[in-house]
Amino acid sequence: MYSKELIKGTLRTVILRLLDREGRLYGYQMSKLVNERSQGNYQLSEGSLYPLLHKLVKDGLLVTETETVNGRSRRYYRITEAGRAAATDRREEFRRFVLTMRTLLDLQPE
Amino acid sequence: MIILNEEQVATVQAHLASAGLSESLSAELLDHLCCAIEARMEEGADFPTAVHTTLKSWPIRHLRGIQKNIRFTTKIKPMIFRFTTAAALLAGIVFMSPGFSPSPVAEVTTCTSHHNEEMLYSLTLPEKFEPPSASPIAGVEMEDILSCGYGMRTHPIFKVRKFHRGIDLKAKSGTPVLATADGKVIFAGSDGKYGITVRILHEDGYITVFAHLSEHIVERGDHVILGEKIAAVGSTGMSTAPHLHYEVLKDDKPVDPLALGRALPAGATEG
The missing domain is CATH 2.70.70.10 (Glucose Permease (Domain IIA))
Structure with missing residues (x-):
């Protein structure tokens, strides 16, 4: 489990990358996938996931599609072209950030 | 695969309804909660236990917090941003204007930032109720x-x-x-x-x-x-x-x- 600050600073990058790879997901699916892929280390709270998703929609990086599944209405989020571009930029920025941090914190690769 | 029946979904919906969320957010969170409950039931829990454990981590306060947070990030934050930009622009214009003298500008800028802060408080704390304006018949104006x-x-x-x-x-x-x-x-x-x-x-x-x-x-x-x-x-x-x-x-x-x-x-x- 990582600190709130680390999650907060990276959630947007993680969600955009996830949608860039998968194309289309719904909220529960995102938290489940992130949880699984991080072996439970990266736990995102719904309290920050949904506000972020709504913000990304407002910014035009995602669009929503509502479908009825198992008798319930389910809102899917699909990444837009602008969203894919943002995902790439943020991922690249983060890659450089990790390298910088490695130097700054004097981390040795395990 | 376990899928909640109508009656079970209604139980979850009742919990959400008591939080008084907007319709679209309520529907979205309903699906999320139902998925989480189904996942717990897949692991062997019965419905009442699954509901109890899931809803325990979703108190009404928490639900309202999500709605407030969404409103803040999508509406109020950009509004403050626009306001700040407008204020900066105004200050810039005053600064560039030919009749510019340093002292009044200092006043203008401090005054604006003060207002901005006040605006932030007044916007985040009380939520203004909007009068009922929706149509009571679905899909018809x-x-x-x-x-x-x-x-x-x-x-x-x-x-x-x-x-x-x-x-x-x-x-x-x-x-x-x-x-x-x-x-x-x-x-x-x-x-x-x-x-x-x-x-x-x-x-x-x-x-x-x-x-x-x-x-x-x-x-x-x-x-x-x-x-x-x-x-x-x-x-x-x-x-x-x-x-x-x-x-x-x-x-x-x-x-x-x-x-x-x-x-x-x-x-x-x-x-």
Whole structure:
């Protein structure tokens, strides 16, 4: 489990990358996938996931599609072209950030 | 694969309804909660246990927090941003203007930042209730099905000039009637000339009245959210054909429901 600050600073990058790879997901699916892929280390709270998703929609990086599944209405989020571009930029920025941090914190690769 | 049945979904929905969330967010979180409950049931828990563990981590306070947070990040933050940009631009213009002298500018900038901070507080703390302006009939604008407007009219049964306290909306018997804002049911039952009636109390002294119904689905004391189905259109009480009589009261005085969507009422009109 990582600190709130680390999650907060990276959630947007993680969600955009996830949608860039998968194309289309719904909220529960995102938290489940992130949880699984991080072996439970990266736990995102719904309290920050949904506000972020709504913000990304407002910014035009995602669009929503509502479908009825198992008798319930389910809102899917699909990444837009602008969203894919943002995902790439943020991922690249983060890659450089990790390298910088490695130097700054004097981390040795395990 | 386990899929919750209607009754089980309704249990979860009831929990969400008590938080008074917007319709779309409520539907989205409902799906999320149901998925989480189903996942717990897949792991072997029975429904009551799964519901209990899931909802425990989703208290009402938490749900309201999400809604507030969404509102803040999508509406208020950009608004503050725009305000700050406008203030900076203004300061820039003042600074660049030919008649510029340093002292008044200093005043302008401190004053703006102070206001900005104040604005942030006033925007984040109290949530302004918006008057009920949605249509009580799903997917139809009130204007499109209006059979009799608000104000003076000749009464269809008494044939005399009388004040019409609400609006009449044409709809088939049995058409679902929806709550037009979040609120609490203060009356649901038969009410003389009004026939079967539902009255909902909202914030800011608003009450909505739905009359001549064929049945009411909600009961007195229920909390309803915007867009929730509360009743069905009928022709009970003093009515000549199936229609919905819809009234909005502000501090007990009727206001024109159609005017609420357009602009904020300047106060209650004469009854």
